[in-house]
Amino acid sequence: MTSLSTVFAYHERTKHHFDRYARSLGYLDWANQPHPFRYYRGATETRLALDREPPPLAYDRIYEHNATSPALVCLDSVADLFRHSLALTAWKQAGTNRWALRVNPSSGNLHPTEAYVVLDSTANEDESPALYHYVSETHCLERRASFSKDFWNSINLHLPAGSFLVGLSSVIWREAWKYGERAFRYCQHDMGHAVAALRLSAALCGWRLKLVSTWSTDDVAALLGLNREDEFLQEEHEEAELLAVVMPNTADAKGEARFPPPAETTIAEIRTAHWYGQPNRLSREHVAWPVIDEVAMATRMPPNAVLDAAPRDAVCDWQFSHNLPDIDARRIIHQRRSCLALDGRSSLSRELFLRILARTLPGLGPPWDALYWPTSIHLALFVHRVDGVPPGLYLLVRDSSKQDLLRKAMRETFLWETPEGVSPGFPFYRLNEGDFREASRTLSCHQDIAADGFFSLGMIAEFAEPIQRNGAWFYRNLFWEAGMVGQVLYLEAEAAGARSTGIGCYFDDPVHEVLGLTDNQFQSLYHFTVGVPLEDHRLQTWPPYS
Numbered sequence: 001m002t003s004l005s006t007v008f009a010y011h012e013r014t015k016h017h018f019d020r021y022a023r024s025l026g027y028l029d030w031a032n033q034p035h036p037f038r039y040y041r042g043a044t045e046t047r048l049a050l051d052r053e054p055p056p057l058a059y060d061r062i063y064e065h066n067a068t069s070p071a072l073v074c075l076d077s078v079a080d081l082f083r084h085s086l087a088l089t090a091w092k093q094a095g096t097n098r099w100a101l102r103v104n105p106s107s108g109n110l111h112p113t114e115a116y117v118v119l120d121s122t123a124n125e126d127e128s129p130a131l132y133h134y135v136s137e138t139h140c141l142e143r144r145a146s147f148s149k150d151f152w153n154s155i156n157l158h159l160p161a162g163s164f165l166v167g168l169s170s171v172i173w174r175e176a177w178k179y180g181e182r183a184f185r186y187c188q189h190d191m192g193h194a195v196a197a198l199r200l201s202a203a204l205c206g207w208r209l210k211l212v213s214t215w216s217t218d219d220v221a222a223l224l225g226l227n228r229e230d231e232f233l234q235e236e237h238e239e240a241e242l243l244a245v246v247m248p249n250t251a252d253a254k255g256e257a258r259f260p261p262p263a264e265t266t267i268a269e270i271r272t273a274h275w276y277g278q279p280n281r282l283s284r285e286h287v288a289w290p291v292i293d294e295v296a297m298a299t300r301m302p303p304n305a306v307l308d309a310a311p312r313d314a315v316c317d318w319q320f321s322h323n324l325p326d327i328d329a330r331r332i333i334h335q336r337r338s339c340l341a342l343d344g345r346s347s348l349s350r351e352l353f354l355r356i357l358a359r360t361l362p363g364l365g366p367p368w369d370a371l372y373w374p375t376s377i378h379l380a381l382f383v384h385r386v387d388g389v390p391p392g393l394y395l396l397v398r399d400s401s402k403q404d405l406l407r408k409a410m411r412e413t414f415l416w417e418t419p420e421g422v423s424p425g426f427p428f429y430r431l432n433e434g435d436f437r438e439a440s441r442t443l444s445c446h447q448d449i450a451a452d453g454f455f456s457l458g459m460i461a462e463f464a465e466p467i468q469r470n471g472a473w474f475y476r477n478l479f480w481e482a483g484m485v486g487q488v489l490y491l492e493a494e495a496a497g498a499r500s501t502g503i504g505c506y507f508d509d510p511v512h513e514v515l516g517l518t519d520n521q522f523q524s525l526y527h528f529t530v531g532v533p534l535e536d537h538r539l540q541t542w543p544p545y546s
């Protein structure tokens, strides 16, 4: 099988159908529940500051290029970066069960995403340039490898002054333990949430964050030490996902694109660097999911991958008609939660609704400036309770140049009307009027939250063509973009005084059927709901770090 046929076959077989869910164990093997935190036993730990109180910044400003002046790269500013992106935000308890929640959400709260950072010696003055692993449970860095100054200089040479690297990986087993074959998709959604969380946290530090497109997945695995196979249990392998450059927001924007792939000597130096620590074991026993191994392998970015697409010029910096009062960005970021139930009564004003939609449009600022590929995700919305917007099925075309393509692919009878109160040019269309509450619930695996909010939505990806054109690796990027849209929706819901939830469980083809999509030119990759939450008062809440 070619990598393309592997990826399309994986996507097909991991669809949920009305009469058959994607393959999983079918029950939860609690005895082998994976440990939620990765540690490298024996690696030196550096505690990161938790008591820092930087001046407040208005929530709306984190979407601006130059929200604040750049912080110096040091342990304290790196502490801030992680504190507001991947750190814990609370411990919850029900009976004797206790679990941690984090700034970033995760399907099933299983948190497959692991984060690494490569810092120069000036950031941590006691050390040589080093690779660190971030441990969210203790908010500390574990030193995983020490590099020579020459090595760092050879990398740094290509980066704007004051830059450092962040790498992300997925422990796929954490998700596969519960979700079986569909788990690879969820790991990629979580990756997108983590990227957006990191990008917006970087904005709080006056930094930019840009994903690197020139390093292959194998290069990233080498840098993060994930190819040191004799150290990892094979079943708990960490899949390298991506590398990002973090740089001051004052840096020359062109500089970031020139970061070349690593030379063979660089990879050799990484291999022979001083490596420390042994990854902890996460489960006693494992279940193998060979199709996940196959799709992970097929979607690795090869060396010299070329993105065959127009640059990101089809963007839309939409001016909001509804600015929020100056709410502190860090407060919104930390209060983000998924709703477990929605009230099924409250409604949202049209102005706030349009503001939320506008925020998901790919402007030139954060978090969209992190991406190197053209916009590929559009939103099919089931509007239930928005004042001034009649209930119905709507479409937000996130890249207006794709409207014709969508129109041709979708049901011929759709209206394509601009709803009342929507400014001309805003790419939001009514396709059909009607009560879609029951349909939304059914399509999202019968989950009430999809029907009981203001609106729910399916993220419709341009699918077969860009994957064929760019390569199977692009499958991951589509989920990353969907996850990023999700992270923005989570924050916007909080800022609007509401709450949202990502929905990974939905019936794929029945969603396509509602939209009239008959082939895999477009595919629904992620669902979401926004509304007013009902709190579960049986849960006890504890601070994240005591």
Ligand SMILES: Cc1cc2nc3c(=O)[nH]c(=O)nc-3n(C[C@H](O)[C@H](O)[C@H](O)COP(=O)(O)O)c2cc1C
Binding pocket: 101, 102, 104, 105, 106, 107, 108, 109, 186, 189, 190, 193, 336, 337, 338, 339, 340, 447, 501, 502, 503, 504, 505
């Ligand atoms: C990719 C993804 C898929 C999710 N799917 C569902 C879902 O189908 N149903 C649901 O109730 N919650 C879903 N969630 C919400 C998670 O359960 C939630 O993020 C997790 O329990 C952590 O809680 P928190 O978001 O409050 O931190 C999903 C979250 C993500 C990121």
